[in-house]
Amino acid sequence: MKGAGKAIRVYGLCAVVLLAIWLVRAVLAMPVEPGGLTGVVDAAMPQSGVKHPVTAVLLNFRGYDTWLELGVLLLAAMGVLLFQPRNDLTAVRPLPPFDPVLTRAAVILFPFAVLVSGYLLWVGKYAPGGAFQAGVVLGSVVILLWLTGIRLPAPLIGRWFAPLLAVGFASFMAVAAVLGFIGREFLAYPPEQAGNLILLIESCATLSIAATMAALIVGLRTQAQHAEESPHG
Amino acid sequence: MNAALQGSLLAPFAGALLVLLVPEKLKARITLVVSLVTAGLALGVVREVMRDGVVHERAGGWGAPLGIDLAADGLSAIHLLMTAVVGLLLSLYAFYYFRSYDDGRKARARSLFWPFWLMLWGSMHALFLSGDLFNLYVVLELIGLAAIGLVILTGSREVLGAGMRYLMVAMAGSMSYLLGVVLLYGMYGTLDLGSLNALAEANPLTRAACVVMTVGLLMKTAVFPLHFWLPPAHASATAPVSALLSALVVKGSFYILLRLWFGVFADVVTPAMGWLLGAMGAGAILWGSYQALRQARLKMLIAHSTVAQLGYLMFLFPIVAGAMDAGGAYQLEAAKGTVYHVLSHALAKASLFLSAGLVMTAAGSDRLRDMRGLAERLPLTIFTMALAGVSLMGLPPSGGFIAKWLIAHAVLGSGQWWWIVFVVGGGLLTAGYMFLMLRSAFLERQDGDPDLPGRVSPAMEYAALALALAGVLIGIRAAGLLDIMMIGNPFGFTGGGL
Numbered sequence: 001m002k003g004a005g006k007a008i009r010v011y012g013l014c015a016v017v018l019l020a021i022w023l024v025r026a027v028l029a030m031p032v033e034p035g036g037l038t039g040v041v042d043a044a045m046p047q048s049g050v051k052h053p054v055t056a057v058l059l060n061f062r063g064y065d066t067w068l069e070l071g072v073l074l075l076a077a078m079g080v081l082l083f084q085p086r087n088d089l090t091a092v093r094p095l096p097p098f099d100p101v102l103t104r105a106a107v108i109l110f111p112f113a114v115l116v117s118g119y120l121l122w123v124g125k126y127a128p129g130g131a132f133q134a135g136v137v138l139g140s141v142v143i144l145l146w147l148t149g150i151r152l153p154a155p156l157i158g159r160w161f162a163p164l165l166a167v168g169f170a171s172f173m174a175v176a177a178v179l180g181f182i183g184r185e186f187l188a189y190p191p192e193q194a195g196n197l198i199l200l201i202e203s204c205a206t207l208s209i210a211a212t213m214a215a216l217i218v219g220l221r222t223q224a225q226h227a228e229e230s231p232h233g
Numbered sequence: 234m235n236a237a238l239q240g241s242l243l244a245p246f247a248g249a250l251l252v253l254l255v256p257e258k259l260k261a262r263i264t265l266v267v268s269l270v271t272a273g274l275a276l277g278v279v280r281e282v283m284r285d286g287v288v289h290e291r292a293g294g295w296g297a298p299l300g301i302d303l304a305a306d307g308l309s310a311i312h313l314l315m316t317a318v319v320g321l322l323l324s325l326y327a328f329y330y331f332r333s334y335d336d337g338r339k340a341r342a343r344s345l346f347w348p349f350w351l352m353l354w355g356s357m358h359a360l361f362l363s364g365d366l367f368n369l370y371v372v373l374e375l376i377g378l379a380a381i382g383l384v385i386l387t388g389s390r391e392v393l394g395a396g397m398r399y400l401m402v403a404m405a406g407s408m409s410y411l412l413g414v415v416l417l418y419g420m421y422g423t424l425d426l427g428s429l430n431a432l433a434e435a436n437p438l439t440r441a442a443c444v445v446m447t448v449g450l451l452m453k454t455a456v457f458p459l460h461f462w463l464p465p466a467h468a469s470a471t472a473p474v475s476a477l478l479s480a481l482v483v484k485g486s487f488y489i490l491l492r493l494w495f496g497v498f499a500d501v502v503t504p505a506m507g508w509l510l511g512a513m514g515a516g517a518i519l520w521g522s523y524q525a526l527r528q529a530r531l532k533m534l535i536a537h538s539t540v541a542q543l544g545y546l547m548f549l550f551p552i553v554a555g556a557m558d559a560g561g562a563y564q565l566e567a568a569k570g571t572v573y574h575v576l577s578h579a580l581a582k583a584s585l586f587l588s589a590g591l592v593m594t595a596a597g598s599d600r601l602r603d604m605r606g607l608a609e610r611l612p613l614t615i616f617t618m619a620l621a622g623v624s625l626m627g628l629p630p631s632g633g634f635i636a637k638w639l640i641a642h643a644v645l646g647s648g649q650w651w652w653i654v655f656v657v658g659g660g661l662l663t664a665g666y667m668f669l670m671l672r673s674a675f676l677e678r679q680d681g682d683p684d685l686p687g688r689v690s691p692a693m694e695y696a697a698l699a700l701a702l703a704g705v706l707i708g709i710r711a712a713g714l715l716d717i718m719m720i721g722n723p724f725g726f727t728g729g730g731l
Contacts, residue, residue: 023412026441030419037422040299064292064301068359068371071246075352075378078253082345083388087253166250173247180239186303188294 049194050125058130059198063187067172070205077165077212080219088161090154092218097149106141106148113141121206125195131168131202135209142214161211168208171201235290237277238305238362241313245271245355253348257340261328264347268324271354272317278362279717282310287721290362297425302364304427306721308572309361311714312488315576316357318703319480319583324350326587326696327473333594342386342471349386353379353477360485366414366424369489373410373453377403380482383474384466395465402452402462406486409449413442417497430496430725443498447506450493453486456510456547457517460540464524467536472590475532479539480583484575487546494553495568495724507554514547515655522662526669531589531599534670535582541659542578542625546571548640548656552647561724563647568724569715570639573707576714577632580704581624587697588618594687601670606678611689615674617698622667624704627660632707 041053041061048056058066085091097103117138124130146152156164175197176187184190189197248267252260281288282305293300305313327346334343356375363369381403385396418424420439421432433439455463463483467475494502521541528534549571553564591614593599596607608615624631627638637656644652707714 023441023445026416026438027419029436029438030416036418037298044295044299061293061295061299062301062367065368065371068356068368068375071352071356072371072374072378075349075375075382078345078348078352079378079382079385082341082382082385085341087344162254166253169246170250173243173250176239177243177247180234180236180243183234185234185294186239186242186290186292188291 047191047194049189049191049196049198052124052126052128052130054128055124055130055198059201060189060194063172063201066205067169067176067187070169070172070208073209073212074165074169077215080215081162084219088159089152089157089215089218092146092157094151095147095149099148103148103150106144106150110141110145113137113144117141117206117210121202122199124202125199131205132209134202135206136213138206138210139213142210143217146214146218161215164207164211165215166208168201168205171204175201235278235281235288237274237281238288238290238303241271241274241278241358242355242362244274245351245358249348249351249355252351253345257344260344260347261331264351265324265328267351268321268354271351271358272321275313275317275358278305279310279314281305282307282720283717297365297428298423301368302425302427303362304364305362306723307718308488308491308721308723310720311572311576311718312361312484313358314714314717315484315579316354316361316481319476319579319700320354320357322696322699323473323476323583323587326476326590326693329690329693330471330473330590332690338388342388346383346386346471346473349379349382350473350477353383353482357481357485360488364426366417366426366429368424370407370411370414373407373486373489376482376485377407377453380478383477384470386471386474389469391465392469395462395469398462399466402459406449406452409445409452410489411449413446413449416442416445426492426496430499433497433500435500439498439501443493443501443506446493447490447498447510450486450490451510451513454483454490454543454546455540456513456543457520457540458513460517460521460543463540464533464536467539467586468530468532472532472586472593475536475589476583476586479536479586480579483539483543484579487543487575491568491572492723494550499725502550502554504551504554507551510547511551511649511652514544515652517541517544517547518655518659518662522659522666525666526662529601531592531601531604531670532586534601534666535585535589538585538625538663538666539578539582541662542574542582545574545578545637545640545656545659548644548652551649551652552643555647555649563643565724566639566646567643569718570636570641570643572718573632573639573711573715574636577624577636577704577707580700580707581621581631581633584617584621584697584700584704585625587693587700588614588621591689591693591697594689597687601673604673605676607674611694613691613694613698614689615671617694617701618674619667619671620698620701621704622663622671624701624708626663626667630708631705632711633704635708635711 041057045056048060050056081087117134120129120137121134179188252263255263288305290303291300292303331343331346334340356372356379360372363372381396381400384399385392416438421429423429452459467478518541521537525534525537525541528537549567552567589599592604592607595611596603624633627633641653641656
């Protein structure tokens, strides 16, 4: 058995090395000065409603992709909900507070993290930032609060939790439905409204991304706890 | 601006959010309504394709290469049609199937089945309408995660193991596909399928992209010997989910493979690559059928039959890559037959898995020997299974017959006659395991047999029967469907003399 395992490792390693060499050779054949779409993006920036090209690509030029990616996040969160008794995190028991200094620090940190999150969301219009960064900061501080033993507000992890998970995906869809209703192409923002629509969608997406992150960490953590506890009944 | 196309993307996803959020007792009914609307909108797209030819929509209004182009041609239309028929009947079946799932863990499974299923349906629409390589990657992830969520619904140890394996394979397949997307974008500077079809040349980089993307998609399609994850996942899931996975999900990645081999990679593929895929198909038929013949459990038998039937989809590739005749007449014929096989297998296999769910309800187990006496107890279901079997075996006048006849004709005409051994032999093997499947149902019940406890809802039997009937009917109305499939010339050649 041991010999077989070693042989598999050796062959596997050889295969990976050969694959790497072959791919490197292929990549070397790539044009040195890539055309890419940088020029096309720059030319369309004035109609995008924002001033940062990454935000313009994610939320406007390829907003359709981002919509579906928020759907991927929602599916991941739904996978977590499958192992909760309801579509929320109310069954998650809070951890016992174990370090008063840490708890206090988390409480002091919380408003600043919300502020940073809001700033990141806003600055995405001009510079690197936007919903994903803002949502991660917000989600992290929620997880930090939970880890230090602070009970999260009941409505947020209860009645409003599933709507929070869904609101990012839903906001894109609502915008698409309204635009379709007035006869525009799918998710084609009017240039003069693009900035506002992007801000609306990004605000909603920030909430969903934060809630999804919290669900993935907090929701699965309880599973591990239940698994540990189950032998004792 | 195309209302039906926009609606067919929005309706299932909006429905998914709605059923996620509404109270428990409304979920099933709302899913039925959303299913009707979704299927109706998909048929609307199909009708527009039939009336106006290829339907275009520019997501974001930008147009390629900056934005993402959506398009529906004949190939998309056929797949939308397939999804609508299977989806609608499946929702009807699930409406009754999940009624008994009313406590604890099972109630969770039922509660989340509805949103997962509608998310999957929306993702299938997004797939068939997409015209962009990276967008297809996002859609693959959507389909993969929705499918895995559906597999692990009941949360038992068995499904979690199968789901984990499925997740690993799905991730590996997606990453492999994404690597190819990166290579193609680096080379040609666009992700738009239409532009890439025109730009692509035969060079080492494009060939590398072709290999990694093909391997990734074959993993997701569960083509032998990359099929190992399929039987446990498809057999351990609940009956409606098994039907969805075998009928629709594995066809999604195959659809992308078709688009790529007839588009971007048309000049890159070599006869050796085609041969390799053909050999994998032959292996799938032999191995899948052999395994199906050995199974003692109904759902494992049907799942291995899926492994075998997916093998038929592979003979197209040696014919395409072989390019032995001018004008592509046989390539076109093989492509038609292959897509027809996708269609007829989807209907027949969905019907079989739904019937298996009825058998399990009635007999209390899915062991073949526990099916004794079922022909008397569930005559309609056993008839349905036989009817689905007719299409899988490829007997006239079923859809399976048209598919296999077209494939066989193309194989012979293109000079690669040896594949015919597997096309015909596979049909005989299918007859073998279909006979095994039904045999015990016709045996007399014996004294020691346990009671047949469960009652089944007639609506569920009718849903399964309707799918099996559709599988036969598409054989009778084949010409019309083949005409729809060819709208917009999705395979890139006109067909020469045929």
